[in-house]
Amino acid sequence: MKTKAAVLFDAGKPFEILELDLDGPGPGEVLIKYTAAGLCHSDLHLIDGDLVPRFPIVGGHEGAGVIEDIGPGVTKVQPGDHVVCSFIPNCGRCRYCATGRSNLCDLGATILDGHLPDGSYRFHANGTDVGAVCMLGTFAERATISEHSVVKIDDWLPLTTAVLVGCGVPTGWASANYAGGVRAGDTTVIYGIGGIGINAVQGAAHAGAKNVVVVDPVGFKRDTALEVGATHAFATAAEAAAKVGELTWGQMADQALITVGTVDEQVVTDAFNVIGKGGTVVVTGLANPEKLTVHVSGGVLTLFEKTIKGTVFGSANPQYDIVKLLRLYDAGKLKLDELVTTKYTLDQVNEGYQDLRDGKNIRGVIVHAE
Ligand code: CXF
Ligand code: ZN
Numbered sequence: 001m002k003t004k005a006a007v008l009f010d011a012g013k014p015f016e017i018l019e020l021d022l023d024g025p026g027p028g029e030v031l032i033k034y035t036a037a038g039l040c041h042s043d044l045h046l047i048d049g050d051l052v053p054r055f056p057i058v059g060g061h062e063g064a065g066v067i068e069d070i071g072p073g074v075t076k077v078q079p080g081d082h083v084v085c086s087f088i089p090n091c092g093r094c095r096y097c098a099t100g101r102s103n104l105c106d107l108g109a110t111i112l113d114g115h116l117p118d119g120s121y122r123f124h125a126n127g128t129d130v131g132a133v134c135m136l137g138t139f140a141e142r143a144t145i146s147e148h149s150v151v152k153i154d155d156w157l158p159l160t161t162a163v164l165v166g167c168g169v170p171t172g173w174a175s176a177n178y179a180g181g182v183r184a185g186d187t188t189v190i191y192g193i194g195g196i197g198i199n200a201v202q203g204a205a206h207a208g209a210k211n212v213v214v215v216d217p218v219g220f221k222r223d224t225a226l227e228v229g230a231t232h233a234f235a236t237a238a239e240a241a242a243k244v245g246e247l248t249w250g251q252m253a254d255q256a257l258i259t260v261g262t263v264d265e266q267v268v269t270d271a272f273n274v275i276g277k278g279g280t281v282v283v284t285g286l287a288n289p290e291k292l293t294v295h296v297s298g299g300v301l302t303l304f305e306k307t308i309k310g311t312v313f314g315s316a317n318p319q320y321d322i323v324k325l326l327r328l329y330d331a332g333k334l335k336l337d338e339l340v341t342t343k344y345t346l347d348q349v350n351e352g353y354q355d356l357r358d359g360k361n362i363r364g365v366i367v368h369a370e
Contacts, residue, residue: 172199174314205229
C-alpha cells in the first residue's frame with residue numbers, strides 16, 4: 001500500500017513530504033493508522049545533528065491511532081483497537097523488561113536505525129528502505145510497527161490528546177515521581193518548560209511538592225507552568241536559586257529536573273548547585289552524546305551526598321504508566337488538553353518545528369487527515 005509521510009534525508013535538511021510504499025504486517029507486527037503525532041524536541045535533535053539516525057527516516061515518535069490489521073501471532077491487540085505508541089518498544093522478555101525496567105528494553109538499542117525488531121524495513125521510497133524514528137514513524141498516515149510498540153487504551157479517550165502520553169507526558173511526570181522521587185513537602189526546581197518540563201511540573205505538584213520552581217526564558221511557558229502547578233517561575237537560573245535559598249532557609253532544593261531541549265554544562269551546573277544535601281539532579285533532556293555536559297565538584301558530590309542521574313522515559317514503565325496517566329486525565333487529575341499549543345497538518349510539519357524553535361509551543365500536534 002501507499003502512505004504519505006514526512007521523511008528526513010540528512011541532518012540540516014527539513015522534512016520532505018513523500019508518498020512511500022508500505023509493507024503490511026509480518027509476524028508480531030501491526031498496521032496502524034495514526035490519528036495524531038506529537039512534535040517532540042527529540043526529532044529536532046535529528047535535524048540538528050545531535051543524534052544521528054540512519055537516513056532516510058520517517059520522523060515522529062509520539063503517536064496514537066487505530067489498529068487496522070495484525071500479522072501472524074499477534075495477540076496483544078486486534079483491528080479496531082485504539083493505541084498509544086511507546087517510543088521504546090517493550091518486549092517483556094529481556095533482562096530489563098523482566099525486572100520491571102521496560103523503559104530500558106533491549107529492543108530500544110536500535111530505535112535510531114529505524115528498522116523493526118527483525119532488522120528489516122516496512123517503508124520504501126523507489127526501492128530504497130526508509131526507516132522509522134523509534135520504529136514508529138508517526139509522521140506518516142499509516143505504518144507497520146511491532147506489537148511491542150503499542151499500548152491499548154480505552155477507546156473513549158480522544159486520540160489527539162492521548163498522543164501526548166507516548167513520550168512527553170510520562171517522561172516529565174515520571175522524571176518527578178520516579179526518577180526524582182519527589183515527595184510531599186519537597187522543593188523541586190525544573191529547568192525548561194516544553195512538552196516534558198510542563199509535565200514534570202504536573203508530576204511534582206501531584207507528588208505534593210511544597211515548592212515547584214520553574215526556570216524558562218519564555219514568558220508564556222512560565223505562565224502555563226504556573227497554571228498547572230508551579231509555585232514560582234523565573235526567567236533565569238540565578239533568580240530561581242536565590243528564591244530557593246529563601247524558601248528553604250538555605251537548605252536548597254530536594255530535586256532539580258533538567259528538561260531543557262538541549263542539555264549543556266551550564267544547566268547541569270546550575271542544577272547541581274541548586275540542590276542541597278542528599279538532593280538529586282535528574283538529567284532528562286538530551287544532548288549530543290559526544291559532548292561532555294557534566295562537570296561538577298566530586299568533593300561536593302561526595303560530602304553533600306548528592307546524586308546526578310540520567311533517565312529515559314522518566315524511568316516509567318510504558319505498558320503500565322501510559323494507561324495510568326490516561327486514567328488520571330480521565331479523572332481530571334492530569335491536564336493534557338491544555339498542553340497542546342497548536343495543531344498542524346502533516347504538510348505543516350516543518351512549520352511546527354519552526355514554531356518549537358521559536359519558543360511558541362509547549363506541544364505542537366499533527367492531526368492526520370481522516
Ligand atoms: C528520544 C530518545 C532518542 C531517540 C528519539 C526519541 N526520546 C524521547 O524523546
Ligand atoms: Zn520524545
